[in-house]
Amino acid sequence: MTTASDIRLGAGLLKHALVQPDRTALTLGHRAYSYAEAATTARRWAALLVEAADGRPARVGVFAHRSEASYLGVAAALCAGAAFVPLNRRFPAERTRSMLESADVDAIVVDAASLPGLTDLLRGLPRKPVVLLPDVERAQAGELGDVRVLDARDLAAATPLEELPPVAPDDIAYLLFTSGSTGAPKGVPVTHGNVRAFLDANQERYRLTPEDRLTQTFDQTFDLSVFDLFMAWENGARVCSMDPIELLSPFKYLERNEITVWFSVPSVAAVLRRRGVLRPGTMPTLRWSLFCGEALPRETAEAWQAAAPRSVVENLYGPTELTIACTVHRWDPVTGPAGCVHDNVPIGRPTRACIRW
Structure with missing residues (x-):
């Protein structure tokens, strides 16, 4: 039963930092972040977000990619009571600037790899956000104009925010942008x-x-990434951020990190099948295999099930407006093929969340 005290998205990260502080919350490459470290870092950054906004900020941009800044920046925004707005340096600058202007963020968290594109994004914005640079010192940041910058030293020296601004159920947790294929x-x-x-x-x-380990295969501008991050943190599990190159042959990664929950778009699995590397029994650690975002071909479901024989395979569907996914279908290796439509696995029935809400 959810109470007012834990309605906040991200409450699980803070809870598990108290009850199992040394357990790993996040893996980035060979770097592991414990729940205590992740929560303390998020609270430090949140303290500066609140100070910079002279109160609870409304929205915080996260211009970072598969880095400490990208994941803990999200956690910091939520600790500060703000909605996080994920941004992607691989998107065209004009598109990202349009998102920034529309979101009207109070602050933006930027990692070192995304920093070179920041000046262009800020140019012409009617209101300049405060810039947080968790892994860069101001002297190395280059010319950023007249924006206020809080650098790595500032964030490391900050006192963790103890009293978090309260949030209500109807407050915005995150703001995601559509692809803009039909316009802005x-x-x-x-x-x-x-x-x-x-x-x-x-x-x-x-x-x-807490024994589960979830993949993070999605960019954070894709709402399916919210499932991985917060299903892990709400339940004391570990989320493992995969480098896109590892998706081409994920088997050693899954074994090394003892992954139990896989979640990706079906095309990742389809490519593995076509390359002939999705062989029976190659993913023995998986207990859940989830797919969403595209049609799931029957042949792909069959090959994946054989490769992950201890795993339950499910196909999910849902637009961003209905919160990540709203229908689900469980694949049955025996009866499933006969139920496919146009040789694709069905999207299933409404989830309990969709029915309740």
Whole structure:
């Protein structure tokens, strides 16, 4: 039963920092972050976000990619009571600038690899956000104009925020933008209440434990990434951020990190099948294999099931506006092929979260 004290997206990270501080919350390459380290870092950065906004910030951009800044920047925004707005340096600058202008962020967290594109993004914005540079010192940041910059030294020296600004169920947890394929990208706000209902319903279904290890295959501008990050953190598990190159042959990564929950778009699995590397029994650690974002071909489901024989394979579907996924279909190796439509696995029935909300 969710209470007012844990309605906040990200509450699980803070809870598990207290009850199992040394357990790993996040793996980036060979670097592991414990729950205590991740929560303390998020609280430090949140303290400066609140100070810079002279109170609770409304929205915080996260211009970073598969880095400490990208994941803990999200956690810091939530600790500060703000909605996080993920941004991607691989998107065209004009598109990202449009997102920034529309979101009207109070601050933006930027990692070192994304920093070279920041000046161009800030140019012409009617209101300049405060810039947080967790892994760069101001002297190495280059010319950023008249924006206020809080660098790595500032963030490391900050006192962790103890009293977090309260949030209500109808407050926005994150703002994601559509692809803009039919025009300018449009922001889709998702509330704490909506995503909390999604997480609670999915925990009833998947029963994650602190022993689970989840992949993070999605960019954070894709709402499916919210599942990996917060299903892990809400339940004391570990989320493992995969480098895109590792998706071409993920088997050693899965074995090395003892991954139990896989989540990706079906095309990742389809490419592995076509290359002939999706061989039976090659993914023995998996207990859940989840796919969403595209049609799941029957042949891909069959090959994946054989490669992950101890895993339950499910196909999910849902637009961003309905909070990540709203339908699900469980693949049955025996009866599943006969139920396919146009040789694709069905998208299934509404989830409990969709029915409840």
